[in-house]
């Protein structure tokens with residue numbers, strides 16, 4: 095979230111699109127209810143199904159799955175054509191006036207630089223034009239045909255209300271009503287928020303859907319203001335913490351990145367990331383990259399990270415490719431992996447194309463499951479049902495189960511969607527042999543280290559030199575780890591303002607990432623968390639909910655990254671002179687000497703606005719980007735591509751062009767491309783989703799939840815049921831090109847056919863929660879059906895749009 099849960103109460107317009115917050119985030123959804131009750135807010139829901147969020151919305155519009163870029167691109171076209179733009183904001187705080195290189199092109203659905211064999215782009219032309227001073231050229235009049243504004247205007251002029259109706263299946267009048275409601279927030283006094291989750295992320299073009307939403311918000315001046323923002327509703331209670339701590343193959347903590355194979359040189363690695371400003375007087379905060387990186391290396395390798403060895407740069411793996419979920423199961427399936435550890439993860443249930451996964455697991459030598467429960471993955475070898483994915487008698491994989499505790503049995507911090515680190519306390523002792531994840535991993539590490547110490551090996555240094563300063567090396571405490579990932583002084587630190595004074599003593603906690611240094615005198619395991627456990631103690635444990643301005647800025651409740659700031663980019667809530675656009679919901683302002691207010695300013699505290707520094711200090715531009723240069727894999731402006739399995743077989747924007755029906759830069763492997771189904775055999779569009787009554791695949795172990803939602807069902811609209819002669823409660827077989835499941839048919843008014851390119855398109859709704867272990871009725875996994883293809887940037891699988899056939903079981 096750029097904003098936070100409580101701030102949603104400040105919105106005037108709320109768009110829930112690509113998510114179902116009333117169902118999947120019922121607790122956070124109360125802030126929508128607050129906004130409606132106390133702020134006269136209007137709620138819009140755009141979803142293929144009339145879902146639980148829609149049932150309490152002021153306005154609902156249907157949309158065919160996977161077509162949100164077309165819809166939102168249509169909104170952009172509407173806002174530009176009808177001049178519903180927050181001009182003061184957009185002219186000063188975005189790249190609209192920047193001139194783009196003349197060799198950047200877009201033709202027949204492709205941007206310049208495409209390589210069809212590699213299915214990716216050389217992005218070098220996706221850039222701005224530079225002047226002789228090295229800075230980007232601009233045209234403040236926005237007349238230059240190569241400026242971002244003109245290129246964007248031209249790009250989305252094809253996204254007309256007629257095109258939206260034809261492709262998305264959203265009736266024109268409903269689409270225009272959504273445009274009008276959003277457009278009402280183009281003024282300084284009104285705010286719209288966008289709440290989204292998997293209905294946007296789980297597509298082969300998911301990242302670009304989110305970007306299109308962000309572009310709408312920028313045009314309306316809704317980023318950085320109270321009641322606005324792009325608000326990703328995160329999934330598991332700590333999934334925000336997972337990305338913050340860099341638990342992805344290409345990340346290091348705090349959104350630093352791992353070097354790739356070609357980056358063997360430390361200075362080159364830092365130089366590429368410590369970005370220089372692209373415009374005069376801009377800050378480009380990433381110029382501090384070296385401080386964050388060196389402090390991370392000090393946290394990990396302590397005294398072994400020195401200036402002489404480039405702070406242990408050689409200890410870091412150099413990435414040869416992304417090891418996302420799809421890549422890993424592809425390699426497993428090719429028999430190229432020996433072992434796998436599934437920690438708090440049930441991939442057989444959660445990943446696409448179950449058949450492919452079972453075959454992969456069957457080729458492993460060993461599989462470790464760290465989980466409090468029995469999972470489908472730990473019993474993959476049973477080959478449940480009549481699917482014949484493998485012959486259990488031939489499987490050699492040795493499975494080890496290590497029972498773990500769960501969050502309620504330990505202390506620690508969880509990071510919520512609003513970036514708040516909230517400390518929690520153990521509520522019960524773990525049962526039986528269960529050990530915490532920290533203890534299991536420490537036991538593994540200390541044994542591995544002993545082996546390397548005794549036996550050496552090819553390059554034991556990164557393991558034997560790892561800093562492990564815990565009182566009990568086999569069981570570090572959550573408190574010890576928290577002090578490490580926030581940040582400490584390694585040596586006494588002199589006060590930069592008065593070098594005769596000591597600011598921090600060696601071993602003291604640091605107050606903020608502003609205190610981090612690049613000379614090895616500070617350590618921080620995750621720079622964005624620096625200060626969460628500060629000199630005054632554990633700020634994550636704070637529980638003071640006082641809200642002095644009444645807009646939900648409870649700065650003494652827990653701690654938010656970065657720097658306890660609650661709304662990112664909040665400098666943009668003021669006009670260029672530092673006066674709030676909306677004094678009723680004032681986040682920060684310039685008082686003549688400093689930036690002050692209800693939030694922690696996202697700016698240099700004493701930076702006079704007259705200097706012209708832009709509010710987007712993490713971008714080297716200093717402003718926000720409509721044109722994402724060297725950003726996303728598919729191109730600088732989002733373009734509509736069809737899901738890999740789609741009911742049309744062509745891209746309506748480029749009906750004649752080759753290779754652009756679906757995302758030309760998606761994550762997909764050859765065999766999986768061949769396993770895509772077509773509409774002649776699989777005539778219905780399917781989408782998968784969750785129910786309030788279950789949490790993924792684990793609550794089916796609880797009696798009450800298993801009773802509430804006892805078995806797999808699928809939702810089918812009345813028109814489609816009639817077509818197939820299926821009554822409510824009939825058992826049906828649902829098949830895709832990869833396999834089948836059986837389910838109870840729930841015939842509903844909540845899913846209606848849509849008219850797409852003159853033909854009716856029916857959706858089938860498939861909740862995901864059942865499997866073959868636990869107390870609910872045993873059945874197949876929904877992911878038997880789903881295609882093995884992912885987004886080109888996040889590699890998130892396309893769970894939300896594929897093709898099926900439905901028949902009586």
Ligand SMILES: Nc1nc2c(c(=O)[nH]1)N[C@H]1C(S)=C(S)[C@@H](COP(=O)(O)OP(=O)(O)OC[C@H]3O[C@@H](n4cnc5c(=O)[nH]c(N)nc54)[C@H](O)[C@@H]3O)O[C@H]1N2
Nearest residue numbers: 112113114118159160291292293329330783784786789790
């Ligand atoms: N009770 C409960 N709560 C949960 C979870 C749970 O398992 N149970 N899981 C948690 C997790 S990990 C996550 S990630 C979140 C997920 O939260 P959500 O994303 O809100 O959950 P989903 O039910 O997967 O999907 C949301 C909606 O997307 C719609 N949709 C599908 N395709 C499209 C499309 O192309 N466009 C648009 N506009 N909408 C589309 C679906 O119809 C559905 O209504 O929920 C979290 N909360």
Ligand SMILES: Nc1nc2c(c(=O)[nH]1)N[C@H]1C(S)=C(S)[C@@H](COP(=O)(O)OP(=O)(O)OC[C@H]3O[C@@H](n4cnc5c(=O)[nH]c(N)nc54)[C@H](O)[C@@H]3O)O[C@H]1N2
Nearest residue numbers: 438439440444464465467498499500501782790791792893
């Ligand atoms: N078709 C389809 N597939 C999907 C989705 C979809 O919408 N459609 N959604 C996707 C999404 S967003 C998600 S997040 C995944 C979810 O997929 P998973 O994360 O694999 O599913 P869960 O069942 O939430 O959790 C996995 C396991 O964590 C265990 N666990 C709980 N607490 C602890 C702990 O403290 N330590 C350890 N070691 N284990 C613990 C639980 O017992 C459970 O077995 O599914 C994905 N798959």
Ligand SMILES: [Mo]
Nearest residue numbers: 328329330333
């Ligand atoms: Mo999730």
